[in-house]
Amino acid sequence: MPFTTISYDVDDGVATITLDRPDRLNALNSTMERELVEVWDLVDEDDDVRAVVVTGRGRAFCAGYDLSEGAGGFDVVERARMRGTEEILPGDVIRDSGGLVSLRIFRCLKPIVAAINGAGVGFGATFSLPMDIRLASETARFGYVFSRRGMCMDAASSWFLPRVVGMSKALEWAYSGRIFDAAEALDAGLVRSVHPPEELLPAAYAIARELVASSAPVSVALNRQLLWQMAGAAHPMDAHRMESIYIEQRAASVDAAEGAQSFLEKRPPAFAATVSDDLPTGFPPYAEPPFDRRRR
Secondary structure, X not given: OOOOOEEEEEEOOEEEEEEXXXXXXXXXXHHHHHHHHHHHHHHHHOOOOOEEEXXXXXXXXXXXXXXXXXXXXXXXXXXXXXXXXXXXXXXXXXXXXXXXXXXHHHOOXXXXXXXXXXXXXXXHHHOOOOOOEEEEEOOOEEEOHHHHXXXXXXXXXXXXXXXXXXHHHHHHHXXXXXXXXXXXXHHHOOOOEEEOHHHHHHHHHHHHHHHHOOOOHHHHXXXXXXXXXXXXXXXXXXXXXXXXXXXXXXXXXXXXXXXXHHHHOOOOOOOOOOHHHHOOOXXXXXXXXXXOOXXX
């Protein structure tokens, strides 16, 4: 699948997705919107990919929406037409393209590490929230700048951001729209760690490989979806119900047998089940709710 605004590479079990418009500070245009939805299909379908690192080329991670497209900047109807991926009918509610990206990341079956190499503002700040672990360069800057542009939160960030940093900090950043540095992001728990620029990607790859080195791919996929989706559950019984279903199925799997045997033999496990073929029946826990496209 050819890409023009991002690059996609796989090496030693880790896929790297790089935002690749350095001359525009990796700002999001209609083509990148489409490619950032499509690329996750490659991730999920390739059993050789065990984890993902996402970064930006050049001195920015992502400078938000590319307003140089004129009407395609904040005009959501025009942006949808430029994407060319959906039919637009009179009276439709046009879906936020950032939300389409975030929801696809949310459904991903592999661990995702964000290596935030520079400025990440607007969509560049919300884009990484559904990723699992965020690392930042010392040069990184963040800003949920929507209130300063006369807009509101995007990319489902009103759901993700309070779950990552807590409601009070999320409200502070959303109200003010101010730019803050990597040290503040670290203090608030938005990022796991801060690194010199030249050490950022090596640290991200080390963490990505550590996450999956001794883990069963199907178990990782299950745990990622259970943790993310149960973050919005109304009662722990929801989690108990879904865990019970998958525990029953996994207990009879070749992976469970290998996990026990490798433990007894004091050797690294060699898990045979694959994400493409061996996910439990009924996975993931909940289907994505329908989106009502008609205005009310």
